[in-house]
Amino acid sequence: QSALTQPASVSGSPGQSITISCTGTSSDVGSYNLVSWYQQHPGKAPKLMIYEVSKRPSGVSNRFSGSKSGNTASLTISGLQAEDEAVYYCCSYAGGSTLHVVFGGGTMLTVL
Amino acid sequence: EVQLVESGGGSVKPGRSLRLSCAASGFTFDDYAMHWVRQAPGKGLEWVSGISWNSGSIGYADSVKGRFTISRDNAKNSLSLQMNSLRAEDTALYYCAKDGDSSGYYPENWGQGTLVTVSP
Numbered sequence: 001q002s003a004l005t006q007p008a009s010v011s012g013s014p015g016q017s018i019t020i021s022c023t024g025t026s027s028d029v030g031s032y033n034l035v036s037w038y039q040q041h042p043g044k045a046p047k048l049m050i051y052e053v054s055k056r057p058s059g060v061s062n063r064f065s066g067s068k069s070g071n072t073a074s075l076t077i078s079g080l081q082a083e084d085e086a087v088y089y090c091c092s093y094a095g096g097s098t099l100h101v102v103f104g105g106g107t108m109l110t111v112l
Numbered sequence: 113e114v115q116l117v118e119s120g121g122g123s124v125k126p127g128r129s130l131r132l133s134c135a136a137s138g139f140t141f142d143d144y145a146m147h148w149v150r151q152a153p154g155k156g157l158e159w160v161s162g163i164s165w166n167s168g169s170i171g172y173a174d175s176v177k178g179r180f181t182i183s184r185d186n187a188k189n190s191l192s193l194q195m196n197s198l199r200a201e202d203t204a205l206y207y208c209a210k211d212g213d214s215s216g217y218y219p220e221n222w223g224q225g226t227l228v229t230v231s232p
Contacts, residue, residue, distance in 0.1 A: 003156075032217075034217045034218060036212075036218035036219075038157070038219075040157075045207060045222040045223065045224055045225065046149075046157065046207075046219075046222055047222075048212075048218070048219070048220050048221075051212055051218050051220070052217075052218075057220070087156075089156065089157050091157075091159075091218060091219070093216075093217045093218065095169075095171060095216070098169065098170065098171040099145070099162045099163070099164060099169045099170060099171035099215070099216040100159075100162070100171040101147065101159045101162060101171075101216070101217075101218070101219070102159060103149075103156065103157045103158060103159055104156075105156050106156040106157070
């Protein structure tokens with residue numbers, strides 16, 4: 001199974017909105033509403049930001065939102081803040097007969 | 113509060129074995145699937161293996177299939193990863209992660225990781 005495809009980097013100014021795409025296949029993103037997104041700051045463990053395509057865990061800002069269309073999922077961050085600067089990873093369930101999960105390569109978000 | 117504490121990492125030579133452990137607390141362990149996810153130095157996240165709540169469903173990344181074995185002990189709230197025939201490319205920080213479900217759909221909570229270095 002191949003990794004999901006994400007852009008290597010995106011950038012935006014404070015207050016702006018950005019969107020990170022995550023492209024998979026009909027075997028993973030396209031088949032299940034089980035896409036999740038993680039934020040990772042340098043030297044820290046990943047933090048879950050979105051699960052099941054568009055649900056936010058308790059405590060995550062509503063500036064973060066997720067969506068999916070076909071084989072591509074997206075993470076949108078509105079009202080960019082300096083602390084949003086981090087690497088973002090998408091993840092999708094890809095199991096069928098066995099448990100299987102696949103990550104994207106990660107996208108570095110720079111807040112200008 | 114969910115706590116996941118990994119242990120067992122270290123430096124080993126290629127071809128040797130290592131066993132990682134993860135001690136879980138703060139939640140009902142046997143209600144959730146669990147995962148191992150690794151991150152090579154300066155690289156992205158790579159899912160390694162996952163196990164459902166009752167060990168009835170287990171999966172591995174192609175890169176470790178046949179060499180790594182995941183297991184859990186629900187009585188001891190612990191997760192393990194037996195790593196055999198280690199290669200240089202297995203060098204990474206290994207995270208233990210609790211799933212958001214019993215079946216194994218997405219890592220929800222993460223430990224701080226344990227470092228595995230495979231070098232001659």
